[in-house]
Amino acid sequence: MKARYQFRFYPTDQQQRSLAQLFGCVRVVWNDALAICKQSEKLPSNNDLQKLVITQAKKTESRAWLGEVSNIPLQQSIADLGVAYKNFFESLKGKRKGKKVGTPRFKKKTSQQSARFRIGGFSIKGQRVYLAKIGEVSPIWSRELPSAPSSVTVIKDCANRYFLSFVVEIEPIQIDAKNQSIGIDLGIKTFAVMSNGAKSATGDTPRGELCEKAESPIYSVLDRKIRKLQKKLARQPKESKRRAKTRIQIAKLHNRIADTRKDFLHKLSTKIVSENQTIVLEDLNVSGLVKNRRLARSISLQGWREFRTQCEAKSAKLGRNFRVISRWEPTSQVCSECGYKWGKLDLSVRSVKCINCNTQHDRDENAAKNINKVGIGHCHDSKWAQRRDKTTTVTHLSTKRQESPRLQAGEYVK
Known part of the structure; x- marks a missing residue:
């Protein structure tokens, strides 16, 4: 099975200029190919698109600078566009599971930038990574790669941070679990309530159990700062330096929230999967829940779907059983001790x-x-x-x- 390992690196000033040129070329090739696809009655093949927007475009005066960067990321950009259209058509036909996939969109200069190198366009030399026509960069190796990578993607996010993302092959491992199964109920303030726990020493009933709980990180402070800066951004004139500065500030706050959430979800999912043989989650209708205007922002910050994806991927890695029950199961309407059904309860009843x-x-x-x-x-x-x-x-x-x-x-x- 494939896995992705991501490491941050700090390019030099010259490398930043070379990467900016590479990102611009990849973006232009994608947009030119997408414009041709939208104007054509029949979708062109990847080879035809490469001849039009890369090979022939280099011979023109307006696109001659495409020859100054490596050709591998440009070809990979065309291949990624073909995959995007394939996913779109399979989603229309119902062959692709999950949420409906829309048509590919044009890339913007202010969005996240990326360029992918295949084998031949990069190499690992000790603690450094060589990128074609960019030079050697030194990532922060927080862990070792389990195998030789098949590709590496250079990423620049909206807050001007640079990352190397490696795709490697990993083998599933078998680790003995302490518990047979665990059920997880997801929430907002208390992110996860787990069915495991020690017996209660005191309480109204001797059969009661104390379930383990995982409190959600507090995102409200940073979220209020983002909303304040977004109002400021809306009043600033476009293409101004102050607007660009405010946009970077908003991106940094978004990254702080995303990093906090990712760290919390990875630690929690790793702990759950490593200790339990069977992990059971409920299929939540998140798209329907976010229609509640009072809770939409809080629900969107939790990352329930990301947590489910991480648990599923780590379960496959460790040989665990991952199951998702139907959203129509009356889990809140039935007594877990005797099975008596009392019906629906208001959300205020805890x-x-x-x-x-x-x-x-x-x-x-x-x-x-x-x-x-x-x-x-x-x-x-x-x-x-x-x-x-x-x-x-x-x-x-x-x-x-x-x-x-x-x-x-x-x-x-x-």
Whole structure:
């Protein structure tokens, strides 16, 4: 299986100018080829596009500077455009899983820049990496590459940081897991509530368990700074130096949030996958959840989909079982102890007391346990009894009148 290893490096001033020229050539080749594809009735082949926008374009006066950079990244740009169109057509036909893929778009100078070198365009010499017509660069080697890379991509993000991204082949490894399975319920303030945990020493019920929880990093401080700078950016005239400076400040804040989230998700996913043989998640409808204008920004900052992708990739690497249950499973409506179904609960209700088995549940912990049971193929039959009684939420018990045991018509608390 393939994996990607990314390292940061600091180019010299001359190398920055050479990389800027390379990024510009790659961007121009992509945009010229995309313009031809949009104007053509039939999609041209990659070889035809290379002849038009690279070979013949170098002979013209307006594109003669394409010959000053390595030809390998330019050819790879055409190949990437072909892959983008292939993904688009497969998405239209329903052959590609996941979210619908749109048509390729033109690249901008202010967006993230990249150029890919195949074998022949780069080489690793000790602690340095040679790039064709760029020179030798010294990345910060935070870890060793497991095998020889098949390609390397030079990346410059919006905050003017430079990275080398290597694609290598890795072999799956087998590590014994401490736990058989784990169910994970994802949230906002508490990012993950996991079904594993030690037995509770105190509590309303001796059968209760304390689930392990992972608190989400606080993004609100940096997010408020971004929103303030975005308002400032909207008032500044285009193509001005101050607007460019503000844009860099916003990009740096975005990178701080992204780096914090990536670090948190990698550490959490590595811990979960290494300790558990079966990992069970719930298929969340994130595109529907972000339509809530009050929670859309907070949900978007969490990275639920990225966490799922990391768990799935690391499970394949370590030989774990990764499962995703249906989003329609009533994990928050069923008692994890006896299987009694009490129905839908308002989001403000965080604690529930089952009237059938008299077990007090935390809403998220109960959902995590049910996710684990459904994922491993074992769940209680919630249809075994009629709904003679109705489960009453703990948060509502204190607000009911104390003089009468009868709460509502046909509802009792045992």
